[in-house]
Amino acid sequence: MEPKVIKYSRQREAIWDYIKNRKDHPTADTVYTYVKKVYPNISLATVYRNLMLLNDMGKLRTVFVGDGMVHFDPDTSDHDHFLCTKCGKVTDIYFDGKEETVRKPLDFEGKIERSFTIYKGICEQCLKKSPEI
Ligand SMILES: [Zn+2]
Numbered sequence: 001m002e003p004k005v006i007k008y009s010r011q012r013e014a015i016w017d018y019i020k021n022r023k024d025h026p027t028a029d030t031v032y033t034y035v036k037k038v039y040p041n042i043s044l045a046t047v048y049r050n051l052m053l054l055n056d057m058g059k060l061r062t063v064f065v066g067d068g069m070v071h072f073d074p075d076t077s078d079h080d081h082f083l084c085t086k087c088g089k090v091t092d093i094y095f096d097g098k099e100e101t102v103r104k105p106l107d108f109e110g111k112i113e114r115s116f117t118i119y120k121g122i123c124e125q126c127l128k129k130s131p132e133i
């Protein structure tokens with residue numbers, strides 16, 4: 001099979017430039033709002049397609065935190081995520097060293113290679129705003 005040749009796209013380059021150093025796990029909508037300023041004719045579908053392509057290329061990864069949206073993360077290293085249930089912000093959680101203790105699930109005979117954990121709660125900023133929570 002011929003390797004899939006991915007055509008260089010200036011729009012994808014703009015999307016990548018926007019997202020590559022971000023730590024806030026933007027959704028396609030957020031990226032679209034920005035890229036539209038540079039490419040007024042770009043559609044949300046094109047932005048989404050390019051983000052998924054960058055995901056396929058291994059340049060970024062998708063993050064699902066259960067808020068019904070796909071978040072994009074240029075940090076493809078092993079880490080978990082925290083969703084603030086108050087402001088909806090998604091932040092990174094890193095642990096020291098490798099935590100290899102995967103609890104043995106019941107009725108499962110396969111081999112687990114990775115697990116991603118989503119933590120939910122109130123972020124630091126929201127806690128400061130309303131400490132009574
Ligand atoms: Zn918050």
Ligand SMILES: [Zn+2]
Nearest residue numbers: 073075091092
């Ligand atoms: Zn992340």
